[in-house]
Amino acid sequence: MIEMQGVTKKYPNGVTALSGVDVTIKQGDFVYVVGPSGAGKSTFIKLIYREEKPTEGKVIVGGINTAALKQRSIPTLRRQIGVVFQDFKLLPLLNVYENVAFALEVIEEEPAVIRKRVMEVLDLVGLKHKARMLPTELSGGEQQRVAIARSIVNSPKVVIADEPTGNLDPDTSWDIMRLFEKINERGTTIVMATHNKDIVNTIRRRVIAIEGGRIARDEQGGDYGYEA
Numbered sequence: 001m002i003e004m005q006g007v008t009k010k011y012p013n014g015v016t017a018l019s020g021v022d023v024t025i026k027q028g029d030f031v032y033v034v035g036p037s038g039a040g041k042s043t044f045i046k047l048i049y050r051e052e053k054p055t056e057g058k059v060i061v062g063g064i065n066t067a068a069l070k071q072r073s074i075p076t077l078r079r080q081i082g083v084v085f086q087d088f089k090l091l092p093l094l095n096v097y098e099n100v101a102f103a104l105e106v107i108e109e110e111p112a113v114i115r116k117r118v119m120e121v122l123d124l125v126g127l128k129h130k131a132r133m134l135p136t137e138l139s140g141g142e143q144q145r146v147a148i149a150r151s152i153v154n155s156p157k158v159v160i161a162d163e164p165t166g167n168l169d170p171d172t173s174w175d176i177m178r179l180f181e182k183i184n185e186r187g188t189t190i191v192m193a194t195h196n197k198d199i200v201n202t203i204r205r206r207v208i209a210i211e212g213g214r215i216a217r218d219e220q221g222g223d224y225g226y227e228a
């Protein structure tokens, strides 16, 4: 599903965020990306959804080599990928329903399909009854649920999440994790950068630890391995 071969990422300011990264993530995997601050986790995530391009090496997502991708083909890649951020990134003037529907409107999906899919995913995340509310009328956990609904509404093969519980209290974080588990159980690959030691050590999954831009550890069912 996701393959990195000899990936190095050097930013224009001269910082090398990743170097010599080789990794394969299979369809249906659930992967935590952990490591100290500044280790390169967000860069790893951004390379997958082609927010950044590698300086060297290949990033292949669903058979597409992202570095060779023309600007106009980026939407084709992004259709396979849902993205969830720490700060939710909802559109503040659109209600819950509209925020989720937007992801399908931009790819010109049929209105009837949009209505059906949006209500299905809002049901899945437990927010059908809040479809007409604005993001500002919701709690942080509810906003993250909307962001997750948006990320899966076009049935992507993979959901990428950068610190999805970073702004949430512990109880809410567990609820959000249960939702990611549910999505993973349906066959969607999950790649999640996180600093949440408790979660990584409790919901055991594959752990890729990045230190100084290199993969320091890649273990099935591994632990967080750092002080929180």
Ligand SMILES: Nc1ncnc2c1ncn2[C@@H]1O[C@H](COP(=O)(O)OP(=O)(O)OP(=O)(O)O)[C@@H](O)[C@H]1O
Binding pocket: 011, 012, 013, 015, 016, 017, 035, 036, 037, 038, 039, 040, 041, 042, 043, 044
């Ligand atoms: N757009 C950019 N331009 C220049 N340098 C960058 C850019 N983005 C990240 N970096 C640098 O690349 C390195 C890796 O950053 P990255 O954000 O990938 O780390 P991280 O592991 O996600 O950190 P954190 O846990 O603090 O979010 C850092 O030294 C950072 O300062």
